[in-house]
Amino acid sequence: MSRVVLDGGDHLVSHLLNFPADSVEKLLLSSRPHEAAAAAGEGKGAAGIPADILETPKEYVFYFDVPGLPKSDIQVTVEDDQKSLVIRSNRKRKRTDTEEDEGCKYVRLERRAPRNLTRKFRLPDNANPSAISAKCENGVLTVTVEKLPAPKPKMVEVTIN
Numbered sequence: 001m002s003r004v005v006l007d008g009g010d011h012l013v014s015h016l017l018n019f020p021a022d023s024v025e026k027l028l029l030s031s032r033p034h035e036a037a038a039a040a041g042e043g044k045g046a047a048g049i050p051a052d053i054l055e056t057p058k059e060y061v062f063y064f065d066v067p068g069l070p071k072s073d074i075q076v077t078v079e080d081d082q083k084s085l086v087i088r089s090n091r092k093r094k095r096t097d098t099e100e101d102e103g104c105k106y107v108r109l110e111r112r113a114p115r116n117l118t119r120k121f122r123l124p125d126n127a128n129p130s131a132i133s134a135k136c137e138n139g140v141l142t143v144t145v146e147k148l149p150a151p152k153p154k155m156v157e158v159t160i161n
Helices: 010-017 019-028 033-039 098-100
Strands: 053-055 059-065 074-079 084-087 118-124 128-138 141-148
Touching: 019 098, 053 098, 053 118, 074 128, 074 141
Parallel strands: none
Antiparallel strands: 053 059, 059 141, 074 084, 084 118, 128 141
Protein backbone atom coordinates (compact mmCIF):
# COMPACT_ATOMS: atom_id res chain seq x y z
CA MET A 1 0.00 0.00 0.00
CA SER A 2 1.44 3.38 -0.95
CA ARG A 3 0.87 6.65 0.78
CA VAL A 4 0.84 10.08 -0.85
CA VAL A 5 2.31 12.89 1.20
CA LEU A 6 1.95 16.40 -0.14
CA ASP A 7 4.14 19.17 1.14
CA GLY A 8 3.78 22.91 0.67
CA GLY A 9 0.44 24.32 -0.46
CA ASP A 10 -0.45 21.49 -2.88
CA HIS A 11 -3.95 20.10 -2.69
CA LEU A 12 -4.80 16.41 -2.82
CA VAL A 13 -7.36 17.08 -5.57
CA SER A 14 -4.70 18.82 -7.65
CA HIS A 15 -2.39 15.86 -7.19
CA LEU A 16 -5.03 13.26 -8.05
CA LEU A 17 -6.25 15.11 -11.14
CA ASN A 18 -2.75 16.13 -12.20
CA PHE A 19 -3.69 19.84 -12.22
CA PRO A 20 -1.59 22.69 -10.89
CA ALA A 21 -2.98 23.80 -7.51
CA ASP A 22 -3.91 27.30 -8.68
CA SER A 23 -5.87 25.88 -11.65
CA VAL A 24 -8.18 23.90 -9.37
CA GLU A 25 -8.83 26.98 -7.23
CA LYS A 26 -9.67 29.04 -10.32
CA LEU A 27 -11.90 26.27 -11.65
CA LEU A 28 -13.83 25.95 -8.39
CA LEU A 29 -13.97 29.58 -7.31
CA SER A 30 -13.97 31.85 -10.34
CA SER A 31 -17.59 31.35 -11.42
CA ARG A 32 -19.23 32.25 -8.13
CA PRO A 33 -21.58 35.21 -8.52
CA HIS A 34 -20.27 37.33 -5.64
CA GLU A 35 -16.69 36.95 -6.84
CA ALA A 36 -17.67 37.71 -10.42
CA ALA A 37 -19.38 40.91 -9.28
CA ALA A 38 -16.36 41.90 -7.21
CA ALA A 39 -13.99 41.15 -10.08
CA ALA A 40 -16.16 43.22 -12.41
CA GLY A 41 -15.90 46.17 -10.04
CA GLU A 42 -19.56 46.14 -9.14
CA GLY A 43 -20.66 47.91 -5.98
CA LYS A 44 -21.87 46.41 -2.72
CA GLY A 45 -25.50 46.60 -3.84
CA ALA A 46 -24.90 44.48 -6.93
CA ALA A 47 -26.16 40.95 -6.72
CA GLY A 48 -25.18 38.10 -8.95
CA ILE A 49 -27.62 36.36 -11.24
CA PRO A 50 -27.17 32.57 -11.02
CA ALA A 51 -26.17 31.12 -14.40
CA ASP A 52 -25.83 27.80 -16.18
CA ILE A 53 -23.57 27.73 -19.25
CA LEU A 54 -23.84 25.07 -21.93
CA GLU A 55 -21.23 24.60 -24.64
CA THR A 56 -22.34 22.89 -27.83
CA PRO A 57 -20.25 22.29 -30.96
CA LYS A 58 -21.73 25.44 -32.58
CA GLU A 59 -22.50 27.82 -29.70
CA TYR A 60 -22.44 28.78 -26.02
CA VAL A 61 -25.82 29.03 -24.28
CA PHE A 62 -26.21 30.98 -21.02
CA TYR A 63 -29.29 30.35 -18.84
CA PHE A 64 -30.29 32.86 -16.12
CA ASP A 65 -33.22 32.62 -13.70
CA VAL A 66 -34.93 36.02 -13.67
CA PRO A 67 -38.38 35.38 -12.15
CA GLY A 68 -40.71 38.36 -12.24
CA LEU A 69 -38.44 40.48 -14.44
CA PRO A 70 -39.98 41.62 -17.72
CA LYS A 71 -37.62 41.58 -20.69
CA SER A 72 -37.79 45.38 -20.86
CA ASP A 73 -35.94 45.55 -17.49
CA ILE A 74 -33.07 43.29 -18.63
CA GLN A 75 -30.05 44.60 -20.52
CA VAL A 76 -27.68 42.27 -22.41
CA THR A 77 -24.52 43.94 -23.76
CA VAL A 78 -21.05 43.09 -25.03
CA GLU A 79 -18.31 45.30 -23.56
CA ASP A 80 -14.53 45.57 -23.24
CA ASP A 81 -13.75 45.46 -26.96
CA GLN A 82 -16.31 42.70 -27.49
CA LYS A 83 -14.66 40.33 -25.01
CA SER A 84 -17.19 40.44 -22.15
CA LEU A 85 -20.87 39.51 -22.02
CA VAL A 86 -22.72 41.62 -19.43
CA ILE A 87 -26.23 40.99 -18.07
CA ARG A 88 -27.83 43.81 -16.01
CA SER A 89 -31.15 44.72 -14.47
CA ASN A 90 -31.91 47.78 -12.36
CA ARG A 91 -35.44 46.89 -11.37
CA LYS A 92 -37.38 48.69 -8.70
CA ARG A 93 -40.73 47.72 -7.23
CA LYS A 94 -43.44 49.45 -9.22
CA ARG A 95 -46.66 50.55 -7.58
CA THR A 96 -49.70 51.54 -9.53
CA ASP A 97 -51.27 54.97 -9.17
CA THR A 98 -54.62 53.48 -8.11
CA GLU A 99 -53.11 52.00 -4.94
CA GLU A 100 -51.93 55.38 -3.76
CA ASP A 101 -55.07 57.26 -4.83
CA GLU A 102 -57.41 54.97 -2.91
CA GLY A 103 -55.40 55.20 0.31
CA CYS A 104 -54.02 51.70 0.05
CA LYS A 105 -50.67 50.84 1.55
CA TYR A 106 -48.59 47.73 1.94
CA VAL A 107 -48.79 46.19 5.40
CA ARG A 108 -45.95 43.76 4.75
CA LEU A 109 -43.32 43.63 1.99
CA GLU A 110 -41.52 40.28 2.00
CA ARG A 111 -41.08 39.79 -1.74
CA ARG A 112 -38.31 42.21 -2.36
CA ALA A 113 -37.52 42.87 -5.96
CA PRO A 114 -33.82 42.46 -6.59
CA ARG A 115 -31.98 45.68 -7.31
CA ASN A 116 -28.92 46.01 -9.51
CA LEU A 117 -28.56 42.47 -10.79
CA THR A 118 -25.26 42.13 -12.67
CA ARG A 119 -23.16 39.34 -14.17
CA LYS A 120 -20.12 39.70 -16.40
CA PHE A 121 -18.56 36.84 -18.36
CA ARG A 122 -15.33 36.80 -20.33
CA LEU A 123 -16.15 35.42 -23.79
CA PRO A 124 -13.86 32.67 -25.13
CA ASP A 125 -11.63 33.48 -28.11
CA ASN A 126 -13.81 31.40 -30.44
CA ALA A 127 -17.03 33.28 -29.53
CA ASN A 128 -18.59 35.50 -32.19
CA PRO A 129 -19.61 38.75 -30.40
CA SER A 130 -21.61 39.92 -33.42
CA ALA A 131 -23.80 36.78 -33.39
CA ILE A 132 -25.52 36.94 -30.00
CA SER A 133 -29.23 36.47 -29.41
CA ALA A 134 -31.34 36.57 -26.25
CA LYS A 135 -34.86 35.59 -25.30
CA CYS A 136 -36.79 35.67 -22.03
CA GLU A 137 -39.56 33.14 -21.43
CA ASN A 138 -41.21 31.95 -18.22
CA GLY A 139 -38.66 33.67 -15.96
CA VAL A 140 -35.61 32.26 -17.76
CA LEU A 141 -33.29 34.46 -19.83
CA THR A 142 -31.45 32.49 -22.51
CA VAL A 143 -28.47 34.13 -24.22
CA THR A 144 -26.92 32.31 -27.18
CA VAL A 145 -23.43 33.17 -28.40
CA GLU A 146 -22.43 31.53 -31.67
CA LYS A 147 -18.91 30.18 -32.10
CA LEU A 148 -16.61 31.36 -34.86
CA PRO A 149 -15.84 28.72 -37.47
CA ALA A 150 -12.65 26.83 -36.72
CA PRO A 151 -9.76 28.27 -38.70
CA LYS A 152 -8.67 26.07 -41.56
CA PRO A 153 -5.08 24.94 -41.35
CA LYS A 154 -2.92 27.09 -43.55
CA MET A 155 -0.50 25.19 -45.74
CA VAL A 156 2.43 26.96 -47.32
CA GLU A 157 4.51 25.06 -49.79
CA VAL A 158 8.19 25.69 -49.43
CA THR A 159 10.47 25.13 -52.37
CA ILE A 160 13.59 23.12 -51.78
CA ASN A 161 16.82 24.53 -53.27
